[in-house]
Amino acid sequence: MIDAExxxxxxxxxxxNILLTLLIVVGLLIVAALMHIGAGDAEWGGMTxxxxxxxxxxxxxxxxxxxxxxVDWCEDPAYTAGVRSGDLIKGINNRKVANLADFLKxxxxxxxxxxxxxxxxxxxxxxxxTMEHMVGxxxxxxxxLNIDPGTTGVVSSPVAAGPTAMAQAVTAPDAGQPLSPVAFxxxxxxxxxxxxxTAEAAAMNPANxxxxxxxxxxSPKEQGAAQKELIEGHWLxxxxxxxxxxxxTEYKIPPHQKGLLVDEISLESAESGILAGDMVVAVENYATxxxxxxxxxxxxxxxxxxxxxxxxxxxxxxxxxFVSTRTIGFSQNEAAQPITPGALSPHRNRSKPCTxxxxxxxxxxxxxTDAGDILPNPPPIxxxxxxxxxxxxKCKNCHLILKPAx
Numbered sequence: 339m340i341d342a343e344x345x346x347x348x349x350x351x352x353x354x355n356i357l358l359t360l361l362i363v364v365g366l367l368i369v370a371a372l373m374h375i376g377a378g379d380a381e382w383g384g385m386t387x388x389x390x391x392x393x394x395x396x397x398x399x400x401x402x403x404x405x406x407x408x409v410d411w412c413e414d415p416a417y418t419a420g421v422r423s424g425d426l427i428k429g430i431n432n433r434k435v436a437n438l439a440d441f442l443k444x445x446x447x448x449x450x451x452x453x454x455x456x457x458x459x460x461x462x463x464x465x466x467x468t469m470e471h472m473v474g475x476x477x478x479x480x481x482x483l484n485i486d487p488g489t490t491g492v493v494s495s496p497v498a499a500g501p502t503a504m505a506q507a508v509t510a511p512d513a514g515q516p517l518s519p520v521a522f523x524x525x526x527x528x529x530x531x532x533x534x535x536t537a538e539a540a541a542m543n544p545a546n547x548x549x550x551x552x553x554x555x556x557s558p559k560e561q562g563a564a565q566k567e568l569i570e571g572h573w574l575x576x577x578x579x580x581x582x583x584x585x586x587t588e589y590k591i592p593p594h595q596k597g598l599l600v601d602e603i604s605l606e607s608a609e610s611g612i613l614a615g616d617m618v619v620a621v622e623n624y625a626t627x628x629x630x631x632x633x634x635x636x637x638x639x640x641x642x643x644x645x646x647x648x649x650x651x652x653x654x655x656x657x658x659x660f661v662s663t664r665t666i667g668f669s670q671n672e673a674a675q676p677i678t679p680g681a682l683s684p685h686r687n688r689s690k691p692c693t694x695x696x697x698x699x700x701x702x703x704x705x706x707t708d709a710g711d712i713l714p715n716p717p718p719i720x721x722x723x724x725x726x727x728x729x730x731x732k733c734k735n736c737h738l739i740l741k742p743a744x
Contacts, residue, residue, distance in 0.1 A: 384416040398424035419469035429457030566673035575605025620648040638670035676703025
């Protein structure tokens with residue numbers, strides 16, 4: 339009897355010990371998970387990332403005002419793509435990543451199958467890296483351009499890119515997500531010219547025409563031409579452009595001024611009294627910090643015959659009235675001109691992939707010469723003088739060539 343009770347007691351104690359052990363294990367797992375969350379870590383694509391701390395900012399030279407997530411550790415596919423510890427990830431597929439919450443939100447709906455474009459800051463310099471997981475459209479494009487399709491993680495650094503090649507991102511059809519940057523062949527002697535100059539130079543001397551890759555690039559629609567960032571707006575003879583730090587310095591525009599810079603005036607805008615160099619800050623008191631807001635503001639008054647426009651002139655707020663004999667309509671906008679594969683950037687680095695503003699085209703995106711390129715009375719120039727403008731063919735076609743003074 340005593341043995342039976344003792345055996346029963348031991349069985350109960352054994353079961354209780356097992357239950358207690360399980361509770362302890364579960365508790366430890368919960369604590370570990372909480373500690374992991376509290377540490378602000380996340381894993382994706384072979385990377386472990388966290389919010390930047392003062393120590394990480396100091397260790398990896400990350401400016402204090404920069405936002406993003408820091409790569410603490412990486413392995414494939416991130417490492418093979420070129421990601422390294424200390425990189426600050428600022429965006430994924432053109433979606434901003436300001437902190438760990440953004441990172442988790444973006445990666446939750448992002449697939450590696452078509453290639454993922456990472457916007458990175460490394461040692462204070464912007465860098466774009468494509469991380470891919472399997473063969474997709476971008477690899478087919480590389481193969482068609484005689485580029486090793488096995489090459490992964492093509493890195494494009496707008497700041498440090500050499501003169502022989504440049505990476506351009508190709509947009510996925512319909513999805514609007516950039517695929518792997520395609521490292522096109524060297525641009526050659528004409529690589530630093532704009533598309534119009536290249537086309538004109540080729541027309542003058544077909545032997546100098548750049549080799550056209552035997553590949554059909556995605557159409558403008560497939561590249562999302564209508565969704566590119568706007569760079570120029572037109573309304574009633576007024577041409578407006580976004581303000582850049584360089585333009586603000588050039589035209590003495592006060593710091594932190596929000597609005598659009600008037601680049602050129604004609605028609606009703608000239609009659610209104612607005613001048614080139616003014617900053618349009620509102621239309622009918624509707625703020626216009628960018629071209630999208632400006633277009634929406636002009637849509638509100640499109641059926642009227644007049645509208646008040648508020649501008650800042652050297653820091654002084656002024657108001658002018660646009661008057662038209664017809665309804666004034668709304669702003670018509672432009673994105674950046676098309677660029678050819680392998681062309682060098684026509685401007686300084688803007689910390690974003692070229693395809694955020696441009697589409698890629700072999701030909702047909704822009705006339706080499708238009709009415710704005712033709713001078714009514716070109717001045718005479720001295721033989722051997724440096725051209726006063728971009729390449730437009732033989733100088734003697736327009737200018738009188740003078741002998742240099744002895």
